[in-house]
Structures are given as C-alpha cells and as structure tokens.
Amino acid sequence: MATTTRHPSHRTSKQHFKVCFCFRRMFRLKVVEPPDEINTVFEEYSHDGIMSMDDMCNFLVEFQGENEAVTTHAQAIFDSLKHLNIFQRRGFHIDAFFRYLLSDLNGPLAEVHHDMNAPLAHYFLYTGHNSYLTGNQLSSASSTSAIIKALKKGVRVIELDLWPNSRGDDVLVHHGGYEFI
Template identity: 30%
Template sequence: KSRQGALNQVDFVNFFNLLTHRKDLFGIMKTFIKNGSEKTMENISMNRNELYSFLEQAENENIKNIDNPTELQRLIDTYELNNEFREKGLLSLDGFRNMLLSRSFDIIESVYSRQVYQDMTRPLCDYYISTSHNTYLFYSQVSGNSDPEAYNHVLLMGCRAVEFDCYDGDDGKPIVKHAFTLVKSCSFESIIRCIEPNLFKVSP
C-alpha cells in the first residue's frame, strides 16, 4: 500500500492470507455448515458439531477417537489462530486449512512420514527411479498435440514419475499443455481415465 516497493508486517500478513486462501476448502466447509451458501471466505466458520460431521467422513485413523466436545475443542484451540473464533468454539477457513495440513491429517502413515524407514546407506544409483519429462508430448516440444496415450507408453516402459503441466481450462476444468508453445491441450480427466488400467502393470 505504501508503494515503496516493499511489504510491511501488516501487508505481508495480508499478502500471505491472500496466497493461502483455499477456495477448494471453502467449498468443502460450505457443505458441512448451516446456511453455508450465504457465507464468504472471510466470515465462514464451523462449530464443533459441524466439525464432528466432517471428521466422521474423513476416515483418518489418526483422528478416529475424536468424538467428544473436549477433543473437538482441542482441535479448534490447536489450529484456530483467531482468538474470537477460538473462544466461541468455531473454526475459520484458515483454521480448517491449518488442521488439514497438520501431521494429524497426513494421508501417509506417521511411521513412514516422520522417520527414515528404508535403507539409505546404498549408493545413489541404487535408488534410481525412471522418470519422464513433458510426458504428454510424443514428438515435438513446441507443436502438435498433448496426448493421453503418451502416459500409457512410458508407464508400460516402467516409468514411475510422470509430469503434468496443469492449467485452468476455459470451462474451469484442468487441462494439460506445454505453456507458451503451439502444443494443443488435452483434458486432465482424459489422461487419468486413459492411464488408470496401466498404472501398476509394470511397476507395483
């Protein structure tokens, strides 16, 4: 706001909040709260009962025992940074985001995500993984089409890491394309549906 080419503390916090506001999580919250369609990203909040309804469907082993008001409030106290919301037993959109990004909600089992569980003493070449760059391209890097079949081709060759360059399509759905080139895009959905039968045929 000062137009001095730098952010002060308040500007930085506002900028950070702008970058980290999650529209996808906003949509999820609206489905679990009363009168959700009337809320905005700034004033939406979830009470303990609504939070419990969400947790019932989360099916996460780490939080399966959170089923009483005390435990629910503990979650809110832990992840809600707004004092006013926290004292009222409410979880804001930012608090909801903080909760879902926490270790308790990690989709990877904690035994694998919090410690080294594999042998890391071998030479680097022993950990080689076949990877693919611009997987959606069969031929030219600057023209032609993005092709879902290109993914099947590399997967059946044993590739374990593929690349998606995703952008918003005109209809709001994700597309895959090589940006700033003449390569034509294809839908992200078409790729996922195409490769599903071959994902683990060669590489488990």
C-alpha cells in the first residue's frame, strides 16, 4: 500500500511504501499528476470535474466490484480526505481521487476471510521469484510488465529488490547488477 504526500513549498511529491509488511521506505514519486488511466476513470465516474458521494458509490460498485457497505466505505473515504485542501465541499477532484487510490483505504485485494489456523506447510502459495525480470536473471531487463504478467497468471507473492540510488532521486531494482525499473 502506498500513500502520497506533497511538500507545500515544492512541486514534487513523495510516495511511501510498506516494504515486507513491516518496514516503511520513502521514494520520490516522479509523476506529479495522475496517469492518463486514472484521469479516464475519474472522468467516467465524476461530473464537471468533481466526484460526489453518489459518484464514489458508483465507482466502488461498478469499477471496484464492492457490494457490501458501499455508502459507509464512501463516507469513510470522504471523511479521510475532507481535512485536506484538495477536498471540495461538493466532493473531490482528481488530486483527491488519486490520493485515495494510493491510500490504505483502497487496499490492493478484496478482504477474504478463511480459517488460517493450520500450520503454514498445509497451505500452497503461488509465488514469483524475480517477478520483475523479463527473461533470465543474468541478462534480462527489469520491467513492470513482467510483474503485471505474473499477477495475471495468479501469483500472490512477488519479489522486488528495491534500493534508492546513490543520489536518492530514483529507485533501482537490484539483482546481479543495478537496473532501473
């Protein structure tokens, strides 16, 4: 899960990632504006550049596939963002929507409740070692498309070796040498 913060005197923003579910590292977010895909979804579910509570409920049901407590979830989203200067009284605009998508309120997976009291050896986990590589581990490049492909195949755990570069302005994927992702 990631959250984005902007420094008030700078035009850049930073993105916080939880690494290995127990550590937090901070990397700069190169993109200050939401990507085109996010803009397209926002335009589809908003009116006149503002997403209302009803629009958010439609987004949660139609796009996110949520069926339970949609109004309650939408209200929690609005409550979490209304103290920020990116929130409008009638709803929120693209920056608030983008911030919501990167927040803990928008988890990457739907919550599933199973009895998980058996020993770990009784479960099967489909994992992806070197998920970011496009080919063999000695000469292939790193790519987000390789991660997307693994996730679409059903991988539930991926490996990422992320390291800030020496200048601290980029993130490197390290495996046998440094490669940019």
